[in-house]
Amino acid sequence: MKIYDVEGFPNPLRVRMALAEKDASDKVTFIAVDVMKKEHRSDAFLAMNPLASVPVLALDDGTYIAECSAIIEYIDHTFEGISLTGTTAKERAIISMMQRRAELMVLDAVATYFHHATDGLGPELEIDQNKAWGNKQGEKALAGFKYFNTILSNQAYVAGEAFTVADITLFAGLGFADFAKIAVPNEYTHLLNWRAKVAQRPSVK
Incomplete structure (x- = not known):
């Protein structure tokens, strides 16, 4: 198994955290993608993922899996350890719902703000910027912070009383928001207290 990613980027962080939670970081080979040199837009990379985004999981049989939620689901069902995506129908549905909310309301909103309302990764990579849209997404991220603060006032983790992929996504989103x-x-x-608690997990350290 190989993972094409950029260490330190928010979406690769999600997959790396999931691997660490499953004690499986040594089960894959990480291959760095040089985004600043547009390697993610090369024909070779687009053949693996036409959306030109990292990370991408390459299986030994030649299958390529992109999208963090899909990669983490594969990891969760491949390796032993805590369940990140749930075991019962109800758990899986709630975790999937909250994970998607963490993406839409925080991580994706912050990403859109970064790529449209700031210099982002520079003029050669940030094309067709829409600053007004970016600023609107920055407001959406702030609303997302408020929503998850309310959720975490009533339960220990994003999807309930157990740590899941939803927590990983929100944690990565807050890290991107800092940046x-x-x-x-x-x-x-x-x-903020939830974030400090998650930061103490071995998968983060």
Whole structure:
């Protein structure tokens, strides 16, 4: 198994955290993709993932799996350890719902703000920017912070009382928000306390 990614980017972080939670980081080979040199837009990379995004999981049989949720689901069902995606129908549905909300309301919103309302990765990579749309997504991210602060006031983790892929996604989203300079308001203590707790997990350290 190989994973094509960029160490430190938010989506690759999600997959690396999942592997660490399953104690399987040594079961894959990481291959660095040089985004600044547009390697992710090369014909060879587009053959693996036409959306030109990292990470991409390459299986030994020649199958390529992109999209973090799909890669993490494969990891979760391949390796032993805690369940990240749920075991019962109800658990799987709730985790999937909350994971998607963490993507849409925080991680994706922050990413859109970063790529459209700031210099992002520079003029050669950031084409067709729409600053107004980017700023609107920055507001959406702030609303997402408020939503998850409320959720975490009533339960230990994003999808309930157990750590799951939904927590991984939200944690990566907050890290990206730091980088994009979208601060979590200090009054969102439930969200900030949850983040500090997750930061102590071995998969983060």
